[in-house]
Amino acid sequence: MIVVATPVGKEEFQNILRQFEKEPFDDAKQRLARQVILDRKSSRLSSRQIRDILKTFKFDDGRLEAAKLACGHTLNPENFFVVNEALTFASTKESLASYVDSQRPRLSAERDNK
Secondary structure (H helix, E strand, O other): OOOOOEEOOHHHHHHHHHHHHHOOOHHHHHHHHHHHHHOOOOEEOOHHHHHHHHOOOOOHHHHHHHHHHHOOOOOOHHHHHHHHHHOOOHHHHHHHHHHHHHHHHHHHHHHHOO
16 A cells, blocks of 8 residues: 655644754754654655754754755655755755765665655
């Protein structure tokens, strides 16, 4: 049976975003990101929603790790480039681009198997 992911609704996303905003430290936000991004079965966050979550992090290092976690787990991976808007430094954007490029074979294989 194939499960088609649906988008996370506006109200649900606002609740998720509030949870991130309540967390004062990036390490706690990382733990929350793992739960919110990886534990979703029938609904997925959009690339824009991931970007908005990343903007709650204080430092680019935390943003980068959460972005890597989200790579391949968004509703619209073809728009993942919008995540860059949440990153401050060119070097961080380059690191994310390299990571995404390294994941393309795996992501393509996963899409082909669906």
